[in-house]
Amino acid sequence: MIEAHGLTKRYGKTLAVDDLTFSVEPGRVTGFLGPNGAGKSTTMRMMLGLDNPTAGRVTIKGKPYHELHHPLRTVGALLDAKWVHPNRSARAHLTWMAKSNRIPQRRVDEVLDIVGLTSVAGKRAGGFSLGMSQRLGIAGALLGDPEVLLFDEPVNGLDPEGILWIRKFMHRLADEGRTVFVSSHLLSEMALTASDLVVIGKGKLISQSTTDEFIARATENTVKVRSPQLDVLRGALTDASAEIASVDDGLLVSGMDSAKIGEIAAANRVVLHELSPQQGSLEQAFMQITGDSVEYHTGLETEAEQVLSATAR
Numbered sequence: 001m002i003e004a005h006g007l008t009k010r011y012g013k014t015l016a017v018d019d020l021t022f023s024v025e026p027g028r029v030t031g032f033l034g035p036n037g038a039g040k041s042t043t044m045r046m047m048l049g050l051d052n053p054t055a056g057r058v059t060i061k062g063k064p065y066h067e068l069h070h071p072l073r074t075v076g077a078l079l080d081a082k083w084v085h086p087n088r089s090a091r092a093h094l095t096w097m098a099k100s101n102r103i104p105q106r107r108v109d110e111v112l113d114i115v116g117l118t119s120v121a122g123k124r125a126g127g128f129s130l131g132m133s134q135r136l137g138i139a140g141a142l143l144g145d146p147e148v149l150l151f152d153e154p155v156n157g158l159d160p161e162g163i164l165w166i167r168k169f170m171h172r173l174a175d176e177g178r179t180v181f182v183s184s185h186l187l188s189e190m191a192l193t194a195s196d197l198v199v200i201g202k203g204k205l206i207s208q209s210t211t212d213e214f215i216a217r218a219t220e221n222t223v224k225v226r227s228p229q230l231d232v233l234r235g236a237l238t239d240a241s242a243e244i245a246s247v248d249d250g251l252l253v254s255g256m257d258s259a260k261i262g263e264i265a266a267a268n269r270v271v272l273h274e275l276s277p278q279q280g281s282l283e284q285a286f287m288q289i290t291g292d293s294v295e296y297h298t299g300l301e302t303e304a305e306q307v308l309s310a311t312a313r
């Protein structure tokens, strides 16, 4: 469990984190979403005691980081995957970390196995691909078998196979009952990875909810209907105050759920060929919820475009 209360960080004139209050629950993957510069890394650094809050506090299992008796056994983090001596082997790097934290050597082999690096454990970490470096970073985070894990932009720059591996791994950690807090500016990736979302923009909390609630709240859900008696159906739905738009081969109905539309169709003896709820995407939700912040919106469009073009490729 991670809890932030009024967490604030000021760097000179920049208010990097502005009065954030939220909590992160165990047994779930919680996405920490916001565009570049929103304050995600600063927040995570404060969670790990690497930066001091200007005001407010953040606790892990009820205590600020510096009061934890066994920090590495309580919280593990992947902040920068390339933070490793390039000439050290993966095993030597982890052994060095383990020794300085009084963690037994057998745990090094365990974590190498967990992240699938056993076969390259003796190779120079400097020669690792980004995906392998991420795995090594995650192995380091797991060394103390912590209940709480923080990952800062873990899928940045990874190929689809690497992204899938990280996603499944996060789910596995949450299924083991751990608290998994993962930052990203990649909206569609977070929609697949996280069941809960903490969304920030310009240092401020925009929303905390489940991913499904976030999308449902922000996007207007519509229902697509196809029928050989479209005109009869259109009249009946209009009489019932639904909003209707015509699409190629049917109608797009808003302001009414599919159950009600089905009932109206049945009452009017209208045959339906399709009755399908259309859910908005996380990109749409993100744009809609944050759209009133000009600076935020500008940054966001770039991110959303990147995501959309990456998806189209």
Ligand SMILES: Nc1ncnc2c1ncn2[C@@H]1O[C@H](COP(=O)(O)OP(=O)(O)OP(=O)(O)O)[C@@H](O)[C@H]1O
Pocket: 011, 014, 015, 016, 034, 035, 036, 037, 038, 039, 040, 041, 042, 043, 185
């Ligand atoms: N050490 C620092 N000194 C001065 N300003 C800083 C420092 N660290 C962060 N900032 C500023 O604080 C704001 C939030 O930065 P932060 O890195 O936390 O955002 P972020 O959401 O993690 O973005 P990114 O995805 O680009 O890392 C930015 O305006 C950044 O320039």
